[in-house]
Amino acid sequence: MATTLKAQPPACTQTLNISGWTSVPSIDLGSGVLCVTGTGTLSGSVVIRSGAHIVICGNVDVFGSVNVNSGAHYWRTPSTGFTGSFTNNGTLHNQANSCGGGCSTLVPGTIGSNETICYGGDPSNISGSAATGGDGSFTYQWQISSTGLSGSWSDISGETGTSYNPPGGLNSDRWYRREVSSCGDTEYSNNVEVTVRADLDSGVIGSNQTICYNTSPAAFTSTTDASGADNSLTYQWQSSTDNATWSDITDETSTTYSPSNLTADTYYRREVTSGACGTKYTASILISVYDDLNAG
DSSP states (O other), X not given: OEEEOOSOOBOOSEEEEOTTOSOOOOEEEOSSEEEEESEEEEOSEEEEOTTOXXXXXXXXXXXXXXXXXXXXXXXXXXXXXXXXXXXXXXXXXXXXXXXXOSBEEEEOXXXXXXXXXXXXXXXXXXXXXXXXXXXXXXXXXXXXXXXXXXXXXXXXXXXXXXXXXXXXXXXXOEEEEEEEEETTEEEEOOOEEEEXXXXXXXXXXXXXXXXXXXXXXXXXXXXXXXXXXXXXXXEEXXXXXXXXXXXXXXXXXXXXXXXXXXXXXXXXXXEXXXXXXXXXXXXXXXXXXXXXXXXX
């Protein structure tokens, strides 16, 4: 249940003047804005359903029962008398200071769509359609949440336009929305979620070895598999004589590798590439080769 203070209700779509009536029939309002005017007593049962507004803006006493459903709005003036039963699961506005004033229903507009980015990536600009309704004059404020739709929202300093370009370097999920205010009313756009993929982890390929001249080292296993990013990973084994300049090893594109016989010290590493999120390398390992045995 919410209780708010707003300047004006939306413009009336229906009007009920109860002046001179000895009894007022029950009202079941499913949509629109019903303005009750005149002087008299609203004695029947009143049900206001989600999305509908009832505005008690005349010299009206409410004697019957009022049931405000979730998502419905009940507007009353400070002078509205009330002696009936009242159940409020919607929004109660205490200041209907004019009946069918200059405000129409505020529609906050829509913004962007959900997006998935790489770890440390830069989200796309979030564009939005302009709000409509209210009094035609709008104030925007972009908001962010790091805890999901049920979490708390915080204003983003200085971001008061119709669109917003989030900063790069994100390493966890974020949610964005746009707050719109007009004519004393505040509404919110849809939420946009930016999902951040896990960081690309190249994994581990084993440890250094020392072997005899012209023999082969033990196969390099995938001690820890690569992971993260979009999980669409490709591999390329590389070798180097100085741990600085690297060359691809032809056709060696699996998670493991079995080198052939070696006659000199050689470094190895595994390149891991994610189709969407770049390339990383394992730590290198060194295969040290003893000098050739000289029988003398």
